[in-house]
């Protein structure tokens with residue numbers, strides 16, 4: 001008999017239902033649950049070590065959860081990994097690119113790995129190259145590419161099999177401001193046809209690209225809403241939020257919180273070193 005929670009994934013591209021992950025006796029994720037609708041771009045935020053990459057690895061079948069269930073495109077990540085992998089594109093935090101390969105050969109190799117039929121391979125490759133703006137470097141060795149173009153190659157390998165769901169782990173880290181805007185435009189464009197979860201530490205990125213924001217802190221999901229929703233919710237949940245951020249007494253005219261304020265309040269006191277020790281502001 002099918003689990004009603006999982007079968008509700010018909011209306012959702014991603015359903016995460018009580019996922020936990022422990023590494024030895026360290027709890028990296030503690031009963032995370034959320035859903036993502038088709039076509040949504042969701043920003044996945046959290047301090048270093050919050051559990052973002054762990055969640056993404058579980059959703060892309062690179063790692064098993066310790067407990068809980070998740071489905072992507074209607075398929076269970078634990079028991080239907082082949083179906084999930086063929087429907088999801090993944091840009092890991094550190095893309096394993098083969099430096100001495102020509103960009104074209106590398107993408108052709110990925111297309112082969114993805115078992116794209118030979119007759120469709122050229123078209124899929126051309127489409128991925130077009131969408132990620134790689135045409136001008138297609139015959140260059142990967143080692144010669146700038147960080148921005150390497151990131152484009154990473155995105156191209158993630159979309160070559162035309163997945164409906166994209167999981168992008170810090171796609172803009174280390175890019176200069178121009179490259180950042182270019183890659184952001186590529187992601188926005190991909191979001192027209194795909195469901196996307198992207199993790200980032202660049203908060204402007206989220207305001208510019210994402211429909212919704214999920215914040216995780218020390219392995220727990222602490223916020224999940226649109227930016228407007230989070231702005232409204234913050235003063236209700238944390239009436240003292242401005243004081244807590246060390247900004248003194250709130251001014252007469254209440255200030256609207258920024259995403260940075262929201263992030264700081266929900267993740268206060270959390271660093272990777274003390275994630276098990278310090279209580280977060282969200283708890284006090």
Ligand SMILES: Nc1ncnc2c1ncn2[C@@H]1O[C@H](COP(=O)(O)OP(=O)(O)OP(=O)(O)O)[C@@H](O)[C@H]1O
Pocket residue numbers: 023026028046047048049050051052053054055093272
């Ligand atoms: N293979 C592993 N073995 C043991 N602990 C791990 C392992 N992978 C991750 N962790 C720990 O789990 C926690 C969550 O790690 P994760 O990489 O998911 O965080 P993150 O939110 O992606 O962080 P960052 O923003 O720094 O990339 C961290 O404390 C990390 O040290």
